[in-house]
Amino acid sequence: MKRDEELHTIELIRNGNLELYKVIVEEYSPRVLSVIRGVLPCKEDAEELAQDVFVKAFFSLNKFRGDSSLSTWLFRIAYNMSISKTRLKKVKFVPIESAQIESNNYFDISEEERYIKEKRFELLNRMLSSLDPSERFLITLFYNQEKSIKEISQITGIGESNIKVKLHRIKKKMGEMVGEKMEVSYG
Amino acid sequence: MDEKFEKDELLRDLLNEINYRSAPLSFAERVSSKIESERVRRERRTETIQIIVVSLCASALLILSFIYLNNRYFNLTLEDLRLFNSDFGVKHLLYRVKGIFISDGTLLWYILAANTALLIVIQQFVQNYLYSSGRIGKS
Numbered sequence: 101m102k103r104d105e106e107l108h109t110i111e112l113i114r115n116g117n118l119e120l121y122k123v124i125v126e127e128y129s130p131r132v133l134s135v136i137r138g139v140l141p142c143k144e145d146a147e148e149l150a151q152d153v154f155v156k157a158f159f160s161l162n163k164f165r166g167d168s169s170l171s172t173w174l175f176r177i178a179y180n181m182s183i184s185k186t187r188l189k190k191v192k193f194v195p196i197e198s199a200q201i202e203s204n205n206y207f208d209i210s211e212e213e214r215y216i217k218e219k220r221f222e223l224l225n226r227m228l229s230s231l232d233p234s235e236r237f238l239i240t241l242f243y244n245q246e247k248s249i250k251e252i253s254q255i256t257g258i259g260e261s262n263i264k265v266k267l268h269r270i271k272k273k274m275g276e277m278v279g280e281k282m283e284v285s286y287g
Numbered sequence: 288m289d290e291k292f293e294k295d296e297l298l299r300d301l302l303n304e305i306n307y308r309s310a311p312l313s314f315a316e317r318v319s320s321k322i323e324s325e326r327v328r329r330e331r332r333t334e335t336i337q338i339i340v341v342s343l344c345a346s347a348l349l350i351l352s353f354i355y356l357n358n359r360y361f362n363l364t365l366e367d368l369r370l371f372n373s374d375f376g377v378k379h380l381l382y383r384v385k386g387i388f389i390s391d392g393t394l395l396w397y398i399l400a401a402n403t404a405l406l407i408v409i410q411q412f413v414q415n416y417l418y419s420s421g422r423i424g425k426s
Binding site: 118121122125126129130131133134137138141147150151152154155158159220221223224227239240243244271274275278 | 294295297298299301302303304305306307308309310311314315316317318319321322325329
């Protein structure tokens, strides 16, 4: 959705067009879900929270001034809500199971491919469980959503230099794990 | 540098596994229904807040009017309240109250109050009649 179109749609939603909000939800929910899934690996929890993010966004639409993109604004809400949820509930890391991921055609692939996939998920879970929720959010924003340091700073409210340091540390930690594991799985 | 790039790509590729390609089934519908429930919840909350504010204002008004009436007519003090426990206190108090409520000047106020009460009763009757005859809709 183009920026002008986005702002016009938001204006119409503010005037009470709930049907148009469904378009926004359809468009942005996969991206919001992906980042939340990084923080809350339990599929049901992640989907529940993503729904709450869109509900909160709907009632806060008047506060959206259009300084940043809608996705950045939604990610900011998602970040705040998921971090407070993990703080509140002390959410334990639940390993992501490959069959849970809706985009996978898990049972259509060969046994060998499935084995590789299992190994990849094992590694992914190991990597994600070694990070705290806020680090998981940062890394998914950076790699999955390809957000710039400036945008990540806008979303999380953490200074740019601080984010660079954090990302460097996370990448180093994860890179070591990838290197380690690759020798076993693919080496 | 190449190794760093390769690791970066591997990380990106791995994290890509948790990406959603599309919204889960009926996700938007569930969001819409949550919005509706939240809207109702917020309306109820606003209504409750309004009731509380009105009740507080009414209570404050009532207390102020009591204070005003006391200062203007009764002039009751804490001492009077202590005396209320004795026979003399009750008699004294009743006498003062009688003096305020039953006098020549108060007759006009009784007529006004009776008229107001009568008007309220008539208004209720007319309203009920109009509702039942369907001339005005129920809100």
